[in-house]
Amino acid sequence: MRSVSGRVGIWLLLAAVLVLLPHALSFSQQEILVFLTINILLVASYRLLTLTGEWSLGHAVIMGVGAYASALYTKEFGIFVPVSMVLGACTAALVAMILSYPLFRMKGFYFLIGSFAAGEIIRLFWNRFREPFGGPKGIKRIDPMPDFDILVWQFDFFEPVSYYYFSAVVVGASLWLMWRIERSPVGLTFHAVHWQDKLAEATGVNVRAYRTLAFVVASGFAGLSGALLAHYIGAVNPNIFDLELMVFVLTWTIIGGTATIYGPVIGCIALTIVNEIVLREFGLEQMRPFVYGLLMIVSVLFLPKGLESLVQKGLARIASSGLDRDMGRERETPGS
């Protein structure tokens, strides 16, 4: 009982921190917080994709598919923004489904290269076709999230704080869904496919279908993050979703670690702090690729299991010290 109430307490504390956080920040930091929230969804969805063992280089572009699709649905058909975000996510999932047919004929390195090529082809379409994608300049003046009121609270979504609350709820719900999936027999099968695909197939698992499933669901969430981004900044273009963003996603994932759902999230938060606070404060933004590369090497050498392994150790220590206390009480009586 104690541990359940303790857990509820921790979640309430976290929620309180997340609600109060933007009020402790400057306007520009609030904007960064919105981007951070959206990036957390992107990187968490990337981890879902990697659960079956395949690493893609097309994930940033898939995010863009969600962004473009949602932007176009509102612009061309006047669809209500939250609905078009969901439709954008579905579009990204659908595109991933189509891409999976050629891509999952390949494995490992070839899959990596294939996914990169597929992403570049999509970017080529955006660049090439003014109608409807707007060419290299992209799509501008995308409908913002319409204002609304809940009881006494008014949400004006030009305000970063409002948009932060909105995206935090969407991202939180998405993370919860991904967690449910991973903890289910479906998630167990993803892991099985990752560790021993032949053995999994011998016990009746349609390995390719499961790889496709992970890819499609992850792409849906990536598309949702893209839609969140599009309706916040109000403009999308092909350069937003380039290889640089993909490298960031990889860096967050590797530095954070992929064993837990919070690993890449921690990686994303840590590097955003490094990026926005350390580099920007000292005017070292030009050095960003260099610093990222350095951090990546340092983490691979000294923290190969990622930042998450520090958290895991900390949690294990807390758990074992609690256990020691309980055991200690028992040991005293019969022992001496």
Place this chain on the structure above:
Amino acid sequence: MSAKLLEVSDLCMRFGGLAAVDNLSFAVEKGAIHGVIGPNGAGKTTTFNVISGFYKPTAGTVRLRGETISGLRMYEVARRGIVRTFQHSTLFSEMTVLENVLVGTHLNYRPNIFAAIVGWDSDDRRAARAKSEETLEFFGLLERAGDRAGDLPHGHQRALGLAIAMVARPEVMLLDEPFTGMNPEETNSMMSLMFKLRDNGVTILIVEHDMHAIMGICDVITVMNFGKLLAKGRPDEIRRDPAVIEAYLGSARDVA
């Protein structure tokens, strides 16, 4: 005479110029423990690979209950009731013992992502778990359910490999060298496990080098050499077969 459950006819598997399996035919009867032996490189593993759908045969057919299954993918073969173990990599060493066996329940409790999110699959999950624990009990592994599979001693790892296959409730199990690296004690307990499996109605096709074990548990033995059928019969017939003794001279004199 009981029915032919699994029939291999005129099976050929060529790799480039090499005929790893060459015009092989044999049949497995329902409820039997059927051994496949032969010198190293005789084509036993390749035969298993073809039956289980890991390879498509160059020629010939494999039939299960009369239905042609050669050419199907491995998971499709598994869904029809043939589950195999591998000579190597027989478990998911990074996952817990219980999780390993839960993967084996995939066939009978097919997961569904929407049911999993909403939580409608709780009955299935409970049943799969119960079935898994029952199987672990059967193999004497229940106390280690929470351990990482890769940390188990070798004998237990082998038993876990069988448990993964067994929990799927297959009609036929293909076991590739299950006794490798076991001490005599472990071999003996493994042999009694096989008898238990057979008594549960599972048909077993087994490749094994350990002659003592294979002679002790098999009802029928098929002997292969250079991809071809060399002999078939009951263990006592095989032991006295001059062709078999000839093939084994120099490698394992103790067949006779």
